[in-house]
Amino acid sequence: MPIEHARACLELEADAIRALIPRINDQFAAAMGMVLNCSGRVVVTGMGKSGLIGKKIAATLASTGTPAFFLHPAEGIHGDLGMVTAGDIILAISNSGETNEIISILPTLKRIGAPIIAMTGREQSTLVQNADVFLNVGVEKEACPLGLAPTASTTATLAMGDALAVALLSARNFTPEEFALYHPGGALGRKLLLTVENVMHSGEDMPVVSPDKTVKEALFAITAHGLGAVVVVDSLDTMLLLGLLTDGDIRRSLEKGHEFLDKPVAELMTRKPRTITKDKLAAHALNIMEKNKPRPITLLPVVDSQFRAIGIIHLTDLLRQGVV
Known part of the structure; x- marks a missing residue:
C-alpha cells in the first residue's frame, strides 16, 4: 500500500x-x-x-x-x-x-x-x-x-x-557566461568563467628550450619545472613554437638505449603539437586533452596569434581548479 x-x-x-x-x-x-x-x-x-x-x-x-x-x-x-x-x-x-x-x-x-x-x-x-x-x-x-x-x-x-x-x-x-557570473563559487562557474590564461604556466614558470639543445638538457628543464614536458621554440627571442618534448617521449626512447640523450631535441620532439590560445575556456582545454587521438594528452602549449609560445597548461592545473 x-x-x-x-x-x-x-x-x-x-x-x-x-x-x-x-x-x-x-x-x-x-x-x-x-x-x-x-x-x-x-x-x-x-x-x-x-x-x-x-x-x-x-x-x-x-x-x-x-x-x-x-x-x-x-x-x-x-x-x-x-x-x-x-x-x-x-x-x-x-x-x-x-x-x-x-x-x-x-x-x-x-x-x-x-x-x-x-x-x-x-x-x-x-x-x-x-x-x-x-x-x-x-x-x-x-x-x-x-x-x-x-x-x-x-x-x-x-x-x-x-x-x-x-x-x-x-x-x-x-547566456551561459551570464549564468556563470552569478555562480562564481560553483563548479559550473569555474567551467564557464575560467580561461586558459588564468591557469597556464608562463614566463619563468614555462619550461622552454631551443631545438639545438640536447635531449639531456631538455630533461633537466623538464625535471626542474615539474610539468612533464618542455616547449621547443626557434629561439628565446622570437619564441616561435616548433614542438613539444615530454617525459613520455623520453621514456619510450630509453627502451632502445640512451644514446639519444646527446642528440638534439629537434630529432625527438613532437612537431606541430596540439595547441590552444589563452582566451579559450579552461574547459575547452580539457576537452582537447580528453578527445585527442589516438590517445588523450595531459599538456597543451599556449600560443598567440603569431604562433609564439606564451605558456603551457597541464591537466593537473585543471584538476586543482575544479574544472574536471
Missing part, C-alpha cells in the same frame, strides 16, 4: 504539471511583459509551504537574469515592506488566495504602487481580485492521501515559477 501511494503521488503531481501547459496564455504573457519592463526587482512573497516554494522561485529568477528576492509576509507587516518600491513587481503566492498574512499586506502594496502577480489556485479569491495578473496553479486534488499536506499544489506552483523564469531567460537572451 505505501508503494502504491508513492506511485499515485507521482502520477497526481505529473498530472498537475501537465494541466499547467494550457495556462501558458495571455495572462502568462502579461506577467512576462510586466517583469521584462520592470525597473526594479521581483519581490516574491508567500506563507508556509508557499513561502518555501517562493524562496526557490526567487532564487531561480535571480540566478537567470531577473533581479528578485523573497519577502516574508509576516515580516512585511512589521516593517519589511519598506524594502518594496513602486518600481518593483510583487509575485504573491497563495494556494487559496486567502492567506491572512498575504491579504494583510495587499493594501500597503497597492498604496506603494507595485503591480501584483497572483499565483494561486482560486480565481475567485481576494488575492486575484487585488492583482494585476493571475497565474492559475490550481490542482484537482493534492497527492497527500489525506488531502491535507500541500503536495501537488506546491509542485504545480514551483513548475509555474520555473516556466516563468525560463521564459524570461529566453526573452533576455541570457
Whole structure:
C-alpha cells in the first residue's frame, strides 16, 4: 500500500504539471511583459509551504537574469515592506488566495504602487481580485492521501515559477557566461568563467628550450619545472613554437638505449603539437586533452596569434581548479 501511494503521488503531481501547459496564455504573457519592463526587482512573497516554494522561485529568477528576492509576509507587516518600491513587481503566492498574512499586506502594496502577480489556485479569491495578473496553479486534488499536506499544489506552483523564469531567460537572451557570473563559487562557474590564461604556466614558470639543445638538457628543464614536458621554440627571442618534448617521449626512447640523450631535441620532439590560445575556456582545454587521438594528452602549449609560445597548461592545473 505505501508503494502504491508513492506511485499515485507521482502520477497526481505529473498530472498537475501537465494541466499547467494550457495556462501558458495571455495572462502568462502579461506577467512576462510586466517583469521584462520592470525597473526594479521581483519581490516574491508567500506563507508556509508557499513561502518555501517562493524562496526557490526567487532564487531561480535571480540566478537567470531577473533581479528578485523573497519577502516574508509576516515580516512585511512589521516593517519589511519598506524594502518594496513602486518600481518593483510583487509575485504573491497563495494556494487559496486567502492567506491572512498575504491579504494583510495587499493594501500597503497597492498604496506603494507595485503591480501584483497572483499565483494561486482560486480565481475567485481576494488575492486575484487585488492583482494585476493571475497565474492559475490550481490542482484537482493534492497527492497527500489525506488531502491535507500541500503536495501537488506546491509542485504545480514551483513548475509555474520555473516556466516563468525560463521564459524570461529566453526573452533576455541570457547566456551561459551570464549564468556563470552569478555562480562564481560553483563548479559550473569555474567551467564557464575560467580561461586558459588564468591557469597556464608562463614566463619563468614555462619550461622552454631551443631545438639545438640536447635531449639531456631538455630533461633537466623538464625535471626542474615539474610539468612533464618542455616547449621547443626557434629561439628565446622570437619564441616561435616548433614542438613539444615530454617525459613520455623520453621514456619510450630509453627502451632502445640512451644514446639519444646527446642528440638534439629537434630529432625527438613532437612537431606541430596540439595547441590552444589563452582566451579559450579552461574547459575547452580539457576537452582537447580528453578527445585527442589516438590517445588523450595531459599538456597543451599556449600560443598567440603569431604562433609564439606564451605558456603551457597541464591537466593537473585543471584538476586543482575544479574544472574536471
